[in-house]
Amino acid sequence: MTSNCSFLAVDDLMKTLELVIYIPIFVFGLILNLIALLVFCLILRKWTESTIYMTSLALMDLLLLFPLPFKMHATTHLWRAHFQPLCSFLECLYFIGIYGSIYTIMCIAVDRWVAICHPFKAKQLRSPKAALGTCIGVWVLVIAVISANMQRFREAGQEEFHCFHRFSEKGWSPVVITCLMLFGFLVPALVLVFCSxxxxWALQQSGQHSQQSKACVKIIYSGLSAFLLPFTPSHLAILLQFLVRQGLIQDCGNQTRISLFIQVAMCLSNITCCLDALCYYFIAHEVRSTKHTIRLSIQRRATFSTSEV
Structure with a gap:
């Protein structure tokens, strides 16, 4: 990055913008995800594939939300060197929440695709146990990859530093950014779009217009929104910042705009915690509708049996 290019104006603007963006996201995200856990764990208490994935997604969102107050503090304050382990831990939680959410939303799309497009295989592939195993697999994968690499992205020996900001050159190496863009965004995005x-298309071709089909379409669209709207701009910004770091973008004006873009995009990517609430609502509605349908069918059978006697 060009040494004589000043980013003070961008940093000053972000001190205000981060508070404006983060405070509503933190408050509403915390409330919505706690309500979701309450509904799925205590009210519905029906462990289907969908509710297991949604519970895991809500936990991922809470993991993402927890470091936000520390992230807001780090924007305006330098941290002393002895806080570096705490910073690495918080950064790990934050990125585990982000990429855990990405892979969980992808798994939800795959689960819906198998259920709708391959109903005969679904009987063998889909089950609450399989969904639980998949969620555990996502947690293990994301925790292992991020915790193994996160601590290497900070320069050692700094007396004061900005947590969540200014990663070392190792964090911006071509290998790291290529893997991040490919496995952290592009592959999950392509799988999500393909399955969705x-x-x-399968639902439209079937000609079914039941409440369950409509709910399924709404779940799919809410999953697309919760994935593409927050994470597409943030990963585009990471790519542009990588080009700056590699010296391919040297104009100071463009560097300043990219610096502002990546910080705003990363802030707004946290809105996925609120957008996921759409998925929670439609899944909860679907589960309640299924319960109601089963209850009605049992009552009808009971009435039919009584009338025969």
Whole structure:
């Protein structure tokens, strides 16, 4: 990055913008995700594939929300060197929440695709145990990858530093950014879009217009929104900042705009915690509708049996 290019104006602007963006996201995200856990664990208490994935997603969102107050503090305050282990821990939690959410939303799309487009295979592939195993696998994978690499991205020996900001050159190496863009965003995004398009097309071709089909379409669209709207701009910004770090973008004006873009995009990516609430609502509605349908069918059978006697 060009040494004589000043980013003080961007940093001053972000001190205000981060508070404006983060405070509502933290408050509403915390409330919505706690309500979701309350509904799925205590009210519905029906462990289907969907509710297991949604519970895991709510936990991922809470993991992402927990470091936000520390992130807001770090924007305006330098941290002393002895806080570096705490900073690495908080950064790990934050990125585990982000990429755990990405992979969980992808798994939800795959689960819907199997259920709708491959109903015969779904009987063998889908089950609450399989969903639980998949969620555990996502947690283990994301925790292992991020915790193994996160501590290497900070320069050692700094007396004061900005947590959540200014990673070392190792954090911006071509290998790291290529893996991040490919496995952290592009592959999950392509899988999500493919499964979503195929599932919606199959529902339209079937000609079914039941409440359950409509709910399924709404779940698919809410999953697409919770993935593409927050994470597409943030990963585009990471790519542009990588080009700056590699010296491919040297104009000071462009560097300043990219610096502002990546900070705003990373802030707004946290809105996924609130957008996921759409998924929670439609899943809860679907589960309640299924319960109601089963209850009605039992009552009808009971009435039919009584009338025969």
């Amino acid at each position: 398009v195929k599932t919606i």
